[in-house]
Amino acid sequence: MKKHDHKEPLFRISKSGYVPLQKAWAIRMVALLLALIVSALIIFSIVKLNPIKVYGTMFQGAFGTNKRMWVTIRDTMMLLCIGLGLAPAFKMRFWNIGAEGQVLVGGIASAACMIYLRDKVSSTAVLPIMFVCSMLAGAVWGFIPGFFKAKYGTNETLFTLMMNYIAIQLTSYFVALWENPYGSNTVGVINSRSKFGWFPPIFGQMYVLNVIIVLVLVVTIYVYLNYSKQGFEIAVVGDSENTARYCGIDVKRVIIRTMVISGAICGIAGFLAVAGAGHTISVSTAGGRGFTTIIVAWMAKFNSFVMVLFSALLVFLEKGAMEIASRYQLSDYVSSMVTGIILFFILGSEFFINFKVTLRKRFSKEVSQ
Amino acid sequence: MTQFISLFQASIVFGTVILFGAVGEILTEKSGNLNLGVPGIMYLGSIASLIGVFYYERYVENPIPIVCILIALVCAVIASMLGGLLFSFMTITLRCNQNVMGLAFNIFAGGFANFYGGSLNKLAGGVGQINVLATSAAFRTKIPNYRSLGPIGELFFSYGFLVYLAIFLAFAVSWFLNRTSVGLNLRSVGENPATADAAGINVTKYKYLSTCVGAAISGLGGLYYVMDYMKGTWDSDGSIEGLGWLAVALVIFASWKAPRAIWGSYLFGMLSWAYFYIPGLTRSSQEIFKMLPYIVTVLVLIFVAYQHKPDNQPPNALGLPYFREER
Numbered sequence: 001m002k003k004h005d006h007k008e009p010l011f012r013i014s015k016s017g018y019v020p021l022q023k024a025w026a027i028r029m030v031a032l033l034l035a036l037i038v039s040a041l042i043i044f045s046i047v048k049l050n051p052i053k054v055y056g057t058m059f060q061g062a063f064g065t066n067k068r069m070w071v072t073i074r075d076t077m078m079l080l081c082i083g084l085g086l087a088p089a090f091k092m093r094f095w096n097i098g099a100e101g102q103v104l105v106g107g108i109a110s111a112a113c114m115i116y117l118r119d120k121v122s123s124t125a126v127l128p129i130m131f132v133c134s135m136l137a138g139a140v141w142g143f144i145p146g147f148f149k150a151k152y153g154t155n156e157t158l159f160t161l162m163m164n165y166i167a168i169q170l171t172s173y174f175v176a177l178w179e180n181p182y183g184s185n186t187v188g189v190i191n192s193r194s195k196f197g198w199f200p201p202i203f204g205q206m207y208v209l210n211v212i213i214v215l216v217l218v219v220t221i222y223v224y225l226n227y228s229k230q231g232f233e234i235a236v237v238g239d240s241e242n243t244a245r246y247c248g249i250d251v252k253r254v255i256i257r258t259m260v261i262s263g264a265i266c267g268i269a270g271f272l273a274v275a276g277a278g279h280t281i282s283v284s285t286a287g288g289r290g291f292t293t294i295i296v297a298w299m300a301k302f303n304s305f306v307m308v309l310f311s312a313l314l315v316f317l318e319k320g321a322m323e324i325a326s327r328y329q330l331s332d333y334v335s336s337m338v339t340g341i342i343l344f345f346i347l348g349s350e351f352f353i354n355f356k357v358t359l360r361k362r363f364s365k366e367v368s369q
Numbered sequence: 370m371t372q373f374i375s376l377f378q379a380s381i382v383f384g385t386v387i388l389f390g391a392v393g394e395i396l397t398e399k400s401g402n403l404n405l406g407v408p409g410i411m412y413l414g415s416i417a418s419l420i421g422v423f424y425y426e427r428y429v430e431n432p433i434p435i436v437c438i439l440i441a442l443v444c445a446v447i448a449s450m451l452g453g454l455l456f457s458f459m460t461i462t463l464r465c466n467q468n469v470m471g472l473a474f475n476i477f478a479g480g481f482a483n484f485y486g487g488s489l490n491k492l493a494g495g496v497g498q499i500n501v502l503a504t505s506a507a508f509r510t511k512i513p514n515y516r517s518l519g520p521i522g523e524l525f526f527s528y529g530f531l532v533y534l535a536i537f538l539a540f541a542v543s544w545f546l547n548r549t550s551v552g553l554n555l556r557s558v559g560e561n562p563a564t565a566d567a568a569g570i571n572v573t574k575y576k577y578l579s580t581c582v583g584a585a586i587s588g589l590g591g592l593y594y595v596m597d598y599m600k601g602t603w604d605s606d607g608s609i610e611g612l613g614w615l616a617v618a619l620v621i622f623a624s625w626k627a628p629r630a631i632w633g634s635y636l637f638g639m640l641s642w643a644y645f646y647i648p649g650l651t652r653s654s655q656e657i658f659k660m661l662p663y664i665v666t667v668l669v670l671i672f673v674a675y676q677h678k679p680d681n682q683p684p685n686a687l688g689l690p691y692f693r694e695e696r
Binding site: 155161177185293 | 465466468473479480481483484614652659661667674675692
């Protein structure tokens with residue numbers, strides 16, 4: 001019988017079964033390395049700077065001085081906090097694209113406390129109040145799409161996306177309401193004199209409290225997702241709603257509960273952004289992080305500890321690229337471009353973990369019978 | 370009356386940007402590919418056309434309008450198709466998650482466009498704002514003597530040709546999807562790729578083509594945005610990104626029917642500009658009014674899900690990667 005060699009495609013793709021963890025991580029590392037090389041080449045083509053120096057400069061931008069290092073840490077914690085908020089929702093296969101909005105309403109709640117509770121409560125009591133208010137605001141923002149998803153099966157991707165824009169307009173509203181000085185259309189630094197509602201410095205560092213809060217969350221979410229009954233329910237609903245229903249899990253309740261939790265943690269991120277970092281509120285308080293973290297959570301496979309690595313990587317890239325941009329008078333946007341390229345590589349690498357590519361037999365040594 | 374005319378005109382200009390985006394996305398989504406990268410595609414379409422035209426206007430003494438238009442169109446279509454190709458390669462061949470890839474694509478394309486937009490502004494020198502006047506004027510050429518028709522002329526004939534192209538494309542896409550056998554095949558890929566595959570339809574080819582062509586149409590939205598809405602200037606305030614997301618929302622609003630997207634887009638435009646024409650609003654309450662298009666979309670989302678009419682549902686395999694061996 002004549003073989004139809006010419007009809008066989010060049011590549012054959014098949015599912016790879018179990019891939020050892022080391023191999024999967026090796027593939028991811030190779031992808032990351034390739035991504036770094038490609039981005040270095042792009043930066044090289046723009047500024048004609050030696051690629052190795054590029055990363056030297058980037059490193060300086062992220063960790064060059066003590067202050068820079070703490071800003072890098074602060075931003076990593078912020079990204080991580082949102083990622084932790086998204087993880088439960090995403091594990092349930094609920095596409096919560098609305099972190100941006102959930103962070104913003106959390107931030108609004110914090111800022112409102114800072115403005116309206118001034119002189120009414122003590123500056124130590126206000127922080128827990130802000131924490132709770134932000135959490136509640138975020139929870140409400142998560143509850144609304146969760147409720148309608150559970151009740152009527154609305155498309156959550158678009159619902160949460162629209163909630164972002166509603167939150168952005170809400171922020172604009174409050175910015176116009178609270179603007180200071182009048183006519184500037186910004187809120188300015190809130191309580192810059194009294195530092196009321198600001199995170200107190202610990203060990204002389206401004207951002208230690210951010211780190212503490214987020215690290216507590218890292219452990220909590222890890223335990224919650226992996227070792228609790230509710231975490232198990234989330235996993236089952238995510239894998240198959242029918243299975244979940246069959247084993248008597250109240251799917252609707254799980255969806256709503258998980259979205260409330262997800263929104264609440266994103267609300268905490270808004271609290272961190274306002275009380276622990278910017279001390280102001282604007283439409284860029286979330287700054288697109290709500291979208292970036294979706295990728296962090298996804299790539300880390302919702303493992304909180306891996307998320308630490310990915311958020312640190314992304315913040316490092318952002319800070320580094322910004323340093324290059326300012327040193328060579330480029331626009332900051334070069335950092336988003338580089339981030340995007342790196343994300344493409346890491347996302348693409350998943351393919352080589354999940355699938356096996358076999359070359360056409362003519363090219364391989366094995367001869368079939 | 371003049372107020373109403375100007376609101377109507379503003380709505381159509383606004384609506385056309387998202388209409389292009391939505392029509393392209395409908396074509397893409399009908400193949401089961403959920404391209405959340407529409408804002409990114411629009412970014413690419415706008416910056417590519419701007420770059421192409423900028424150099425043409427710079428090196429030619431008297432730019433010829435028709436050449437300007439052609440250059441802009443070709444650049445926008447090529448760039449957005451390349452974007453669509455990248456998205457297709459990642460999601461169809463490498464089977465990445467479509468949502469995640471779409472978002473990553475937006476980050477990349479937003480950075481790319483604003484980076485080059487910023488550089489162009491710098492290159493343009495002077496006031497630090499790039500301005501491709503000749504091309505923008507060419508795109509905004511109106512039907513001659515439209516004023517002689519009075520208000521009717523003002524309302525319906527006072528736009529550049531892209532406004533009518535958008536409407537034409539909406540009907541063309543609808544005709545293609547519902548009245549041709551290729552369109553039927555495409556819809557079957559979006560509904561159930563395994564069945565389509567078994568019927569001998571090349572799923573990969575259909576998905577690639579519809580995503581790339583859809584991206585080209587969405588990219589025209591970016592072109593229209595920069596040439597008409599922004600009058601040939603570049604602003605890196607990210608407003609095109611918001612418009613791109615509205616285009617994605619409009620697809621849902623129109624429940625995957627292109628002709629419905631036409632009036633939907635103008636309605637969105639009207640809702641977005643309403644605050645400007647309502648008297649007695651303070652600056653802060655204006656912001657509340659700007660929520661309207663998003664709130665309406667949310668309400669439509671809920672209503673469509675509540676009603677649960679099979680006619681209005683998304684393609685069945687929307688957002689799912691297809692792998693033949695996975696059953």
